Amino acid sequence: MADRIRAxxxxxxxxxVVLYREAPTSLLGRLADARRRARHPDGIVTYIIDRNVNxxxxxxxxxxxxxxxxxxxxxxxxxxxxxxxxxKIEETIALGGEQLLLQGGHNPxxxxxxxxxxxxxxxxxYPAFRLHALSPPxxxxxxxxxxLPVPVVIERLVAAGLDSIPGGGAEILVDRVxxxxxxxxxxSADEWLDVMRHAHRAGLRTTATMMYGTVETMEERLxxxxxxxxxQDETGxxxxxxxWSFQPHHTELGGIEATGVEYLRTLxxxxxxxxxxxxxxxxxxxxxxxxxxxxxAYGANDxxxxxxxxxxxxAAGAEYCMDEFEVVRNIENAGFxxxxxxMHYDILGGPIFRERAVPRMLELAVARADGQAGESDDxxxxxxxxxxxxxxxxxxx
Amino acid sequence: xxxxxxxxxxxxxxxxxxxxxxxVASLCRGQDLVSIGVIGDLVRQACTGTRVTYGRVLSCEGDxxxxxxxxxxxxxxxxPASIDDARRRVRxxxxxxxxxxxxGFSLADLVSLAGxxxxxxxxxxxxxxxxxxxxxxxxxxxxxxxxxxxxxxxxAVRAGGLETWRLTIDDAEGLDVRMALIERAxxxxxxxxxxxxxxPLPRRDPRGTPxxxxxxxxxxxxxRVRCPDIEVIQxxxxxxxxxxxxxxxxxxxxxxxxxxxxxxxxxxxxxxxVEDIHRQIRAAGGEPVERDATYRPRG
Ligand code: SF4
Numbered sequence: 001m002a003d004r005i006r007a008x009x010x011x012x013x014x015x016x017v018v019l020y021r022e023a024p025t026s027l028l029g030r031l032a033d034a035r036r037r038a039r040h041p042d043g044i045v046t047y048i049i050d051r052n053v054n055x056x057x058x059x060x061x062x063x064x065x066x067x068x069x070x071x072x073x074x075x076x077x078x079x080x081x082x083x084x085x086x087x088k089i090e091e092t093i094a095l096g097g098e099q100l101l102l103q104g105g106h107n108p109x110x111x112x113x114x115x116x117x118x119x120x121x122x123x124x125x126y127p128a129f130r131l132h133a134l135s136p137p138x139x140x141x142x143x144x145x146x147x148l149p150v151p152v153v154i155e156r157l158v159a160a161g162l163d164s165i166p167g168g169g170a171e172i173l174v175d176r177v178x179x180x181x182x183x184x185x186x187x188s189a190d191e192w193l194d195v196m197r198h199a200h201r202a203g204l205r206t207t208a209t210m211m212y213g214t215v216e217t218m219e220e221r222l223x224x225x226x227x228x229x230x231x232q233d234e235t236g237x238x239x240x241x242x243x244w245s246f247q248p249h250h251t252e253l254g255g256i257e258a259t260g261v262e263y264l265r266t267l268x269x270x271x272x273x274x275x276x277x278x279x280x281x282x283x284x285x286x287x288x289x290x291x292x293x294x295x296x297a298y299g300a301n302d303x304x305x306x307x308x309x310x311x312x313x314x315a316a317g318a319e320y321c322m323d324e325f326e327v328v329r330n331i332e333n334a335g336f337x338x339x340x341x342x343m344h345y346d347i348l349g350g351p352i353f354r355e356r357a358v359p360r361m362l363e364l365a366v367a368r369a370d371g372q373a374g375e376s377d378d379x380x381x382x383x384x385x386x387x388x389x390x391x392x393x394x395x396x397x
Numbered sequence: 398x399x400x401x402x403x404x405x406x407x408x409x410x411x412x413x414x415x416x417x418x419x420x421v422a423s424l425c426r427g428q429d430l431v432s433i434g435v436i437g438d439l440v441r442q443a444c445t446g447t448r449v450t451y452g453r454v455l456s457c458e459g460d461x462x463x464x465x466x467x468x469x470x471x472x473x474x475x476x477p478a479s480i481d482d483a484r485r486r487v488r489x490x491x492x493x494x495x496x497x498x499x500x501g502f503s504l505a506d507l508v509s510l511a512g513x514x515x516x517x518x519x520x521x522x523x524x525x526x527x528x529x530x531x532x533x534x535x536x537x538x539x540x541x542x543x544x545x546x547x548x549x550x551x552x553a554v555r556a557g558g559l560e561t562w563r564l565t566i567d568d569a570e571g572l573d574v575r576m577a578l579i580e581r582a583x584x585x586x587x588x589x590x591x592x593x594x595x596x597p598l599p600r601r602d603p604r605g606t607p608x609x610x611x612x613x614x615x616x617x618x619x620x621r622v623r624c625p626d627i628e629v630i631q632x633x634x635x636x637x638x639x640x641x642x643x644x645x646x647x648x649x650x651x652x653x654x655x656x657x658x659x660x661x662x663x664x665x666x667x668x669x670x671v672e673d674i675h676r677q678i679r680a681a682g683g684e685p686v687e688r689d690a691t692y693r694p695r696g
Binding site for chain 2: 024025026029030033256259260261262263264287288289290291292293294297298326329330333334335
């Protein structure tokens with residue numbers, strides 16, 4: 001089987017099960033590394049400078065693996081205002097960033113018009129800045145809230161300035177797993193894939209993700225990968241795949257985190273199964289800088305984001321931080337050439353810090369400092385759906 | 398190193414030959430990390446099979462607490478203020494250790510307390526041994542000025558009756574420095590036969606530019622390949638964290654040090670209870686065996 005893979009043959013599901021279960025980690029690594037080299041013979045490893053902003057932590061979905069959300073009405077709930085988001089964009093631009101990864105909870109008091117106004121204003125103020133925003137479950141939530149079909153929601157968001165869609169909320173694309181994790185209602189496996197299908201048809205490029213290490217079996221992880229591979233065969237719209245392990249701390253589900261070796265095996269399997277994906281990201285945010293760097297030997301060709309801010313996995317216990325200097329140092333130490341990219345994986349150039357002084361960053365920023373909850377005043381003009389939200393807005397208007 | 402050279406090194410090692418210093422240098426210059434791991438793992442398996450040992454250690458900066466938990470070793474850490482202070486700490490620890498082996502101190506600190514005098518060092522070791530200390534906890538080989546000095550210091554404390562089972566490194570920036578220290582570890586073992594474990598990853602890592610994962614696992618593999626006469630290559634679990642420590646087991650490491658003596662799960666991910674250590678070792682393809690301070694199976 002290894003010889004067939006080396007020759008570039010497509011891996012069947014049954015073969016993948018055998019490999020994932022039985023192959024030594026070194027064999028998986030060698031096969032994945034060979035595949036990575038065949039796809040990226042130039043020895044380039046890319047990264048992006050962007051900021052992961054979570055505009056609200058209020059969420060009705062209540063996924064059991066999530067330590068980030070707060071229920072509607074919680075004193076710790078927050079929704080960022082436009083001015084706060086603009087300030088974050090300006091800080092990102094100062095560090096050489098050109099994109100915001102904007103995701104948040106399913107907040108019933110944030111309607112479609114708020115996103116449209118935000119996106120429009122961002123594009124007016126920062127025309128070259130890109131918005132990689134709203135994972136499929138968020139798009140679905142907005143579609144349900146506004147009672148508009150998904151393609152119409154996507155069309156309106158694109159008209160307002162949406163550039164691409166992040167692949168969050170995929171978890172494991174198997175409904176048995178999604179029901180146990182309480183994320184079936186936010187989006188079933190078919191619904192998640194369908195949003196991506198519509199996005200690709202609308203000309204958007206998107207990423208795909210997998211959060212493993214909760215209640216799924218190995219076969220279900222592979223089923224997830226095969227569902228992504230099938231959609232990629234159909235649309236070709238995915239730019240990259242990112243896998244990370246469930247971070248159990250402070251979550252309702254709890255438990256223990258999958259090991260570092262399991263991460264490298266899973267990454268290698270993804271490189272072998274997803275033969276129609278160009279790019280695989282290393283998840284140093286969940287694995288730490290060291291195992292993040294080792295990912296480059298197990299199939300990854302991208303170090304992901306020089307994250308300026310992260311809130312979701314940090315809430316669940318992961319607190320790793322690497323600035324551009326550190327990301328580049330790790331790429332070069334592994335023998336690769338470091339190149340900055342955008343969300344479409346177009347190469348933008350070499351490291352910014354070599355061209356101009358940018359401050360070293362040893363800690364990630366957060367959406368809001370602890371204790372600074374609440375929604376911003378500029379939400380007042382928008383329709384709220386929750387009882388508390390309606391009461392609050394009518395009292396302040 | 399080319400694929401061909403890697404293949405021939407693999408074959409030589411499989412026949413039981415030892416890798417040369419040049420082999421290892423060229424291995425570490427290469428970027429085929431997975432193959433470096435295969436070679437480290439090959440030698441590990443020849444040394445200890447699938448067995449991966451771990452030690453539950455109660456590290457004490459001050460007095461030994463009442464709760465010793467399941468510690469297989471009581472280890473006195475920190476720099477003693479004087480020889481008398483060191484002796485007092487040892488006696489107090491032995492009295493509370495409930496029969497556990499007590500180890501303590503860094504050899505470099507004892508050398509400095511003895512005024513860098515070999516005879517006095519032997520005398521200090523003899524006094525500490527008489528008080529109940531079994532072994533020096535850390536022989537930090539980078540703190541000796543030369544291979545010869547490191548060997549002489551080990552010989553002096555052993556002549557005084559203390560064991561020196563564990564070689565460590567305090568500071569070593571860059572792979573070249575690490576490789577030179579691996580050669581020193583090899584020389585110490587060749588001259589003394591006194592070493593059972595070698596922890597080749599430095600105990601201090603600059604926060605601004607920490608060592609990389611590539612350099613760390615290459616160091617582990619190089620140490621395993623160049624020091625086949627040392628029983629185990631060791632990783633400090635709390636210092637390096639579960640992810641890197643576990644991956645290092647697939648690159649030639651065979652022992653996890655610093656495992657918590659307490660069976661609770663509220664100590665954070667770097668103080669994992671023993672079931673998690675078993676899970677991590679098994680997920681890396683090893684068979685977990687708990688050991689004591691002497692590197693022999695417990696119980
Ligand atoms: S993962 Fe997202 S959708 Fe689920 S509870 Fe957390 S914020 Fe809400």
